[in-house]
Amino acid sequence: xxxxxxxxxxxxxxxxxxxxxxxxxxxxxxxxxxxxxxxxxxxxxxxxxxxxxxxxxxxxxxxxxxxxxxxxxxxxxxxxxxxxxxxxxxxxxxxxxxxxxxxxxxxxxxxxxxxxxxxxxxxxxxxxxxxxxxxxx
Amino acid sequence: xxxxxxxxxxxxxxxxxxxxxxxxxxxxxxxxxxxxxxxxxxxxxxxxxxxxxxxxxxxxxxxxxxxxxxxxxxxxxxxxxxxxxxxxxxxxxxxxxxxxxxxxxxxxxxxxxxxxxxxxxxxxxxxxxxxxxxx
Numbered sequence: 001x002x003x004x005x006x007x008x009x010x011x012x013x014x015x016x017x018x019x020x021x022x023x024x025x026x027x028x029x030x031x032x033x034x035x036x037x038x039x040x041x042x043x044x045x046x047x048x049x050x051x052x053x054x055x056x057x058x059x060x061x062x063x064x065x066x067x068x069x070x071x072x073x074x075x076x077x078x079x080x081x082x083x084x085x086x087x088x089x090x091x092x093x094x095x096x097x098x099x100x101x102x103x104x105x106x107x108x109x110x111x112x113x114x115x116x117x118x119x120x121x122x123x124x125x126x127x128x129x130x131x132x133x134x135x136x137x
Numbered sequence: 138x139x140x141x142x143x144x145x146x147x148x149x150x151x152x153x154x155x156x157x158x159x160x161x162x163x164x165x166x167x168x169x170x171x172x173x174x175x176x177x178x179x180x181x182x183x184x185x186x187x188x189x190x191x192x193x194x195x196x197x198x199x200x201x202x203x204x205x206x207x208x209x210x211x212x213x214x215x216x217x218x219x220x221x222x223x224x225x226x227x228x229x230x231x232x233x234x235x236x237x238x239x240x241x242x243x244x245x246x247x248x249x250x251x252x253x254x255x256x257x258x259x260x261x262x263x264x265x266x267x268x269x270x271x272x
């Protein structure tokens with residue numbers, strides 16, 4: 001079922017809706033197929049075990065999609081029309097991890113709302129952090 | 138697939154790739170990322186366009202073994218879609234080497250068939266400078 005929360009006017013300091021997902025190897029494989037990114041670091045446990053990650057990790061763009069979903073839930077159509085996202089991938093998300101995407105409004109200036117956004121795993125480790133902004137007026 | 142991203146110099150322009158943004162592909166993307174949000178206009182999830190643009194370059198060049206996505210910048214402007222077809226473009230914007238690792242920035246763009254921008258951004262990836270194998 002699709003969900004869109006009622007889009008509301010946010011103020012600086014407001015917390016955005018939280019998105020939580022649990023990763024599995026099957027989900028990573030599904031993203032590899034749709035994106036045509038079959039990098040063995042994501043899909044081949046034997047190869048991935050030889051890397052410094054010690055096992056497969058999720059595609060950064062898969063985990064980043066959770067932040068984009070959070071922004072769509074929070075702001076609706078303006079996110080698709082005027083969204084800007086700038087992030088760094090700081091840690092690896094692995095099959096079995098529970099990933100939580102969250103955000104907070106930093107400032108609203110000249111019709112642009114800027115938010116800090118991040119994804120963390122179940123241990124509180126930061127996987128992605130950065131800033132998302134969009135035109136809201 | 139003939140080349141690895143590791144072989145491409147700064148300035149390399151990937152062949153433009155035309156995709157049909159079918160409801161089936163969008164549904165597959167939504168399922169893959171478990172995106173339960175909806176845009177009332179019916180527009181695809183914005184990040185699906187970034188995924189398509191990455192797919193366009195991966196159809197031309199393989200990621201070197203051990204490649205890691207370091208950072209991503211993306212801007213969306215999904216207005217009313219003129220058709221189901223989109224055109225993805227990509228270009229190696231920079232390439233540097235430090236401490237045995239290559240840092241490569243790739244500019245990405247997606248337009249509709251009329252040339253109206255829908256998404257642009259920059260992906261920065263890193264991989265071992267000695268990476269030879271393309272898997």
